[in-house]
Amino acid sequence: MRTLLNIVLLSFIFMFPLSAQSAEEIIASNGKTLEIPSIQGSFNLELISRKGDVRKIEARAFQKHVGEAQNNRLFIFDFPPTVRGTGLLLHSYSDGRENNMWIYLPAVRRIKRIALESSGGGYFMGSDFTYKDLINTDYNNMEIERLPDERVDGQDSYVIKAWGKTVEIRQDHGYEHIITYYRKDNYMVHRRDFFSLNGDLLKVYKVEEFLDLDPYIYPTKISMTNKQTSHRSVLHIKDVSTEEIPDRYFTTRYLQTN
Amino acid sequence: MNTTLRRILLRAGVLIVLLCAVMPLSAQEFRFVSFLDYYGGIEPEEGYENLRSRLFMRPRFSGFNDALNFEWVLSATLWVQPLQSGSEYYAGGPYAIDSWDILHEAYLLFPFKKFDLSLGQKIVTYGFADVYGPLNALHSTNRTPLSLDDGYDGRRPDPLVQLRFYPSFEDTIELTYVPLTRPDRERSRPVSLPDTQDTVVWSDDPYITDNPHSLFLNYNRYGLKADWQLFYGWYTEHTPDFEISQIDDTVLTDIETVYHKKHTFGVAYSTRLGNNTLSQDFAFNLTKDLSGRDIGAQNSDITVNTQLLTNLPGNILGQFSLIYAYFFNHNGHKPGSDPVAAEYLAEEIQNFHTQPQQHIAFLVSHFEKSFLREKLKTQLNIGFFFSPEIYLAPRLAYSLTDYWTLESGADITLGDPPDADLRRNPWNDNFYIRLLFRY
Numbered sequence: 141m142r143t144l145l146n147i148v149l150l151s152f153i154f155m156f157p158l159s160a161q162s163a164e165e166i167i168a169s170n171g172k173t174l175e176i177p178s179i180q181g182s183f184n185l186e187l188i189s190r191k192g193d194v195r196k197i198e199a200r201a202f203q204k205h206v207g208e209a210q211n212n213r214l215f216i217f218d219f220p221p222t223v224r225g226t227g228l229l230l231h232s233y234s235d236g237r238e239n240n241m242w243i244y245l246p247a248v249r250r251i252k253r254i255a256l257e258s259s260g261g262g263y264f265m266g267s268d269f270t271y272k273d274l275i276n277t278d279y280n281n282m283e284i285e286r287l288p289d290e291r292v293d294g295q296d297s298y299v300i301k302a303w304g305k306t307v308e309i310r311q312d313h314g315y316e317h318i319i320t321y322y323r324k325d326n327y328m329v330h331r332r333d334f335f336s337l338n339g340d341l342l343k344v345y346k347v348e349e350f351l352d353l354d355p356y357i358y359p360t361k362i363s364m365t366n367k368q369t370s371h372r373s374v375l376h377i378k379d380v381s382t383e384e385i386p387d388r389y390f391t392t393r394y395l396q397t398n
Numbered sequence: 399m400n401t402t403l404r405r406i407l408l409r410a411g412v413l414i415v416l417l418c419a420v421m422p423l424s425a426q427e428f429r430f431v432s433f434l435d436y437y438g439g440i441e442p443e444e445g446y447e448n449l450r451s452r453l454f455m456r457p458r459f460s461g462f463n464d465a466l467n468f469e470w471v472l473s474a475t476l477w478v479q480p481l482q483s484g485s486e487y488y489a490g491g492p493y494a495i496d497s498w499d500i501l502h503e504a505y506l507l508f509p510f511k512k513f514d515l516s517l518g519q520k521i522v523t524y525g526f527a528d529v530y531g532p533l534n535a536l537h538s539t540n541r542t543p544l545s546l547d548d549g550y551d552g553r554r555p556d557p558l559v560q561l562r563f564y565p566s567f568e569d570t571i572e573l574t575y576v577p578l579t580r581p582d583r584e585r586s587r588p589v590s591l592p593d594t595q596d597t598v599v600w601s602d603d604p605y606i607t608d609n610p611h612s613l614f615l616n617y618n619r620y621g622l623k624a625d626w627q628l629f630y631g632w633y634t635e636h637t638p639d640f641e642i643s644q645i646d647d648t649v650l651t652d653i654e655t656v657y658h659k660k661h662t663f664g665v666a667y668s669t670r671l672g673n674n675t676l677s678q679d680f681a682f683n684l685t686k687d688l689s690g691r692d693i694g695a696q697n698s699d700i701t702v703n704t705q706l707l708t709n710l711p712g713n714i715l716g717q718f719s720l721i722y723a724y725f726f727n728h729n730g731h732k733p734g735s736d737p738v739a740a741e742y743l744a745e746e747i748q749n750f751h752t753q754p755q756q757h758i759a760f761l762v763s764h765f766e767k768s769f770l771r772e773k774l775k776t777q778l779n780i781g782f783f784f785s786p787e788i789y790l791a792p793r794l795a796y797s798l799t800d801y802w803t804l805e806s807g808a809d810i811t812l813g814d815p816p817d818a819d820l821r822r823n824p825w826n827d828n829f830y831i832r833l834l835f836r837y
Binding site: 187189195196219220221222224225231237238240242247248249250251252253254255263265266267312371387388390391392393397 | 429469507509514521522523526528549562564567568570620622625668669670672673674675677707768771772773797800801803836837
């Protein structure tokens, strides 16, 4: 009996500091694991239809954190031939500033400023990822609530529900709410469920493989499954390097010359 | 074309042929676009007719020489038209591409820390407007396309020297010198003007050799809130003016084309407007004939293109372009001794220069929606000219595989084709089907 009591007490001692974490603290801890100063790799996106047909998109991807709040991303597409040479440059901000996005269209030799990520239905190149999914979630515009911890997909997880503060924001995101599962051992988001504007489960995001770059974590295989259409997109990131990327990569000069 | 110039062009041609032979051997990247298409005429009053079928190929080689630190690009355009039209407007159309048009882009780019230097034949784009961009003045255009949005038969690259200076990551200052530019592609046959017994004779020179040298200066800033361009061009206009020696309907006259210099001062910006992107291009075009007295010359003008890119309900991509132009001293020409002939010529030429009235405005709308995970793309282009003549261009593209695409579309104008003698595009309704291969 005494042994059992000790175990229970010990369990509480170990559980308490973690369980006491607020949703904000968990999100912040997750954010720190993603603040890799520089990372680049080959990006291979498979679009898998319900019938099993597979289409591929290949790109070179570059990402760099600039200061506290700015994250720069660059994609140069290599496949399929319809998008070969197209470049996408994103400057995203976590401090409430509007994101900037430019696309280089080689067929017309033109760089266009675009705001398509604001479209909740604006799916990225026919995949199950929206442009919004590719940009850091801005929690400044969202309500968050910590739900009871769960063991999901074999992982002990913190569970956080988030939703846009207003109807307009929810429409802008394209989701009524999202539920995110953070691994307890490293704070990595290993699953995120997206619910459509009418409250039904729409998509499930899963991190299937990742690189542990202590203190950072970088997902290298991510799947997004549309539960309503059974379409699935799997993103593989290979040849990952954390060597510093020059700032000039995230400029329009580089966008149109590579 | 004088002998010295012919010799220079011949030597340049030999050099290019040698480059064409050697460079693909060391190409690091190869791209290829090819298609087979068919256009059929469906103008109600004229019945069905075969307009053309075209086999098109565009290979593109490129690479980077690490030892000498330069990038090179070499591309060509090749096409034949096994089926040619016998219609009035396209009779005698070429069986194959003109040999001067075969070489497409061919240039060397030397990147340095703060600037790039490009030498060769290259496509350069100015302004932010996608259609009817008033700052997009460097290259000639095809004035007789079957589809107004034909991406394979439009602008031809010009030989140029371009210096791009990058004082910061956001700013670019660009100076481009074009020694010789090309005329717009017009109808090649002489055109009779029956009311004045004149005949317009087009120049068939591949380059405008009697008015060389064009300069373009552009400042570009890609900023946090907006992108900006400041533009100045002093250049040979690709659209011809007309040298009319006599305005008299009793005298048979050959009217020849002449290419004048033009100044364009411009400013353009592009910015986010909520979830939309707003762009505006402003241009002040100063032509040879600011006073408007030369009946054969293009007038000076101010043109503004306002473009809004937005996502419409149903996830339809929409782009709206409103183009407005004001022409200085419109109809300010001297009537001369034969006012009736002058009136007729003025109307023909004002229409040719797209300046039928002192103020013109038209709206071009583009709608695009994808289905089947972007395998099927549908588009609708609408040109509204504030008149019954509405231009409709539906488009359909289906990706058979990653390399093969089947495209189809139509170009339909409500109302009758205009009866102007100098009109370029017959405005005859057509449809097309195209099998496209991209590598």
